[in-house]
Amino acid sequence: MFFQEATPDTSGYMIAGYVITFLVMALYVGSIYLRSRNLKQDMTTLNELEEPVPPIQATPASPPTRSMAASQNNKSAKTVTKKSRRK
């Protein structure tokens, strides 16, 4: 090759070299991005799992409604009147 007068056409090797260089670099940058994204997802999941679960509280008794209170009052009033009539 070195005894040739004309410059040899080695552009194919050059193109292959640059394509491989950019490909390897792109793959590596991609791998850093993917690993970082997966770790961030793991971290979010672990943080969610680590958060303390709030204790289950007994539901407080619901206050009586007006109509219920009124009916109870009526019942007691009725019993009073019955008792007073017996007397």
Place this chain on the structure above:
Amino acid sequence: MGSKPTALKILDILSIILLAISTYLALVFAPTERVMGDVQRVFYFHIGTAWTALLGFILAAVFSVIYLVTKDLKWDRLQVASIEVSLVFFLITIVLGSIWARPAWNTWWTWDPRLTTAAVTELIYVAYFMLRQGIDDPDKRARFGAVYALVGGLSAPITFFAIRLFRTIHPVVIGGTNPEADGGFSMTADMRVAFFFALFAFTVIFIDLFWNRIRLGDLQEKVEQLKLRMSM
């Protein structure tokens, strides 16, 4: 881990711009070498990646010493980041060298001292990651890794000086006068511009990838600690 620091974002963009300029200088600006033709243009990236990779391996050895003295796992993460980026860059160096060798030496590969030491260096650091994968205890893993990277770091200067110490057909382009070398050439002024710019560009790209990889290591450490805390 929070969002990326502004300095790192700027460095990311700067790296892409420098890579683009360096590619332009290598492919368009630099003249075609008369004897080898266009394949000589891979030389700029070949040297750029080789320089940063060997520097990274030596840096890793320095981080190993600091880890062994301080026992701080931060230095272990720096060491891993440095070796990983260097390993990728050195793979590019070897592949580009092989592509250049095909038309220059009429073979893809020969067991020349430079090529052999380069292949051994790459394999040493591939084995480094295999060793780390096999150890679960973080302190033990860091200790073994540090000793290994320290000893492995010796391969970087051996690879660098192989073409200056041994009989080899690999050319020494910078300050070399090896009569046995095959495929050497002297650089013109424009070639020197492309060459030194590639060295600068790959140094910046290395720093950028190194920083990104350190952040990934920090995140890995946090996730590992969280897993450990939950298992207890």
